[in-house]
């Protein structure tokens with residue numbers, strides 16, 4: 234047991250980036266990176282996009298080459314689950330009964346898919362998508378199936394639907410809300426995604442209440458809705474949201490609430506324990522409140538701040554939140570942070586019908602967020618406009634002939 238060690242729990246994107254930053258910033262002490270998966274750290278976005286489509290090789294998903302961890306003297310322990318945390322003793326407990334001491338600890342435990350609480354949801358042929366093995370299974374299901382039902386029209390649901398259509402599968406999407414991505418984008422922009430999928434032959438059903446996943450011989454064969462409607466399917470994909478993996482922190486008495494509560498340096502309520510990535514609900518200085526962001530860009534950058542703070546540097550995470558998606562021939566990037574009722578206007582610049590535009594969410598005349606759809610090379614400017622936080626003339630903002638840079642000046 235090494236009490237000088239910096240221990241990272243969760244060996245995915247956030248954990249791997251924290252280890253990389255510790256070494257990059259010159260930390261020479263022991264670094265232990267513990268993960269319950271059997272794979273070395275990998276990125277999840279390809280699992281619902283090019284990897285699922287069969288367009289990206291397995292090797293392309295990993296955060297680092299296989300030899301990188303040993304070369305950087307990082308003790309990577311895979312297939313190892315941390316079962317407990319003792320902040321007073323500065324130790325974590327592992328499932329094999331061993332313990333590891335730490336000087337500083339980073340919790341990068343990420344999030345897990347919500348399970349659908351209806352009969353049949355654990356039958357064979359029902360897929361959740363979080364890990365690379367899930368993606369492999371869905372790819373195999375697309376190859377074997379002719380009809381798939383997708384429950385949830387969020388990011389997982391829509392990206393797997395696009396991959397299913399590319400594989401030639403008929404897809405029925407069953408969404409509880411009135412539009413796809415409603416919580417993330419609001420009604421105005423969500424409509425664009427409904428139109429996109431309908432244009433690609435997807436049967437989209439909103440206000441759907443799933444009552445049961447039906448099956449024969451333990452194998453899913455369709456979905457029954459509360460109104461009695463039946464949707465036949467050879468496989469079912471469920472993407473109804475995630476829950477942050479706070480269990481270790483909560484049991485150890487750290488402050489939690491929609492994630493592990495952390496300050497701008499990613500320090501939790503225990504001064505030697507940090508949190509980053511999907512699991513962190515961190516104070517964001519630019520927004521002036523705590524936010525939890527379950528997107529790739531946050532898991533890429535936030536642990537760099539945490540690692541710097543762990544070695545005593547003055548660090549604060551204040552990047553403008555960012556995410557992206559690729560579905561069919563639509564690529565979009567989104568920068569900013571808007572809660573469902575946190576804006577009073579959405580304006581469009583460009584051609585919404587052709588799906589080549591920028592949408593801006595405004596509150597009190599200020600740009601809170603912007604989303605560029607099939608317009609490339611503008612997201613850095615959108616981030617800068619959001620960061621600047623001044624009121625804008627919406628007539629000029631929506632005029633494609635007015636350069637976006639105008640909204641960066643004084």
Ligand SMILES: Cc1cc2nc3c(=O)[nH]c(=O)nc-3n(C[C@H](O)[C@H](O)[C@H](O)COP(=O)(O)OP(=O)(O)OC[C@H]3O[C@@H](n4cnc5c(N)ncnc54)[C@H](O)[C@@H]3O)c2cc1C
Nearest residue numbers: 243245247269277278315342343344510511527528529532
């Ligand atoms: C299919 C898919 C596609 C996505 N596509 C996009 C995208 O296009 N754009 C975007 O912005 N975001 C996307 N995301 C979200 C993005 O992948 C996540 O935000 C990111 O993975 C979060 O990284 P993380 O390291 O914080 O957590 P995670 O990736 O969840 O990793 C946490 C790791 O910790 C491990 N762990 C948890 N508890 C323990 C324990 N007690 N002991 C040991 N190990 C433990 C977990 O098994 C896991 O390996 C996608 C997510 C998925 C699932």
Ligand SMILES: NC(=O)c1ccc[n+]([C@@H]2O[C@H](COP(=O)([O-])OP(=O)(O)OC[C@H]3O[C@@H](n4cnc5c(N)ncnc54)[C@H](O)[C@@H]3O)[C@@H](O)[C@H]2O)c1
Nearest residue numbers: 385386387388389390408409410472473474527556557558
């Ligand atoms: N491009 C991206 O940014 C991207 C891509 C894939 C995954 N992810 C991440 O993966 C995680 C999981 O994504 P997700 O799509 O599962 O979650 P999500 O929150 O994006 O969407 C869940 C959807 O399921 C619906 N829903 C909830 N319960 C339902 C029910 N019982 N029946 C029908 N619909 C129901 C919700 O209304 C919502 O539209 C998130 O953290 C997400 O950010 C992100």
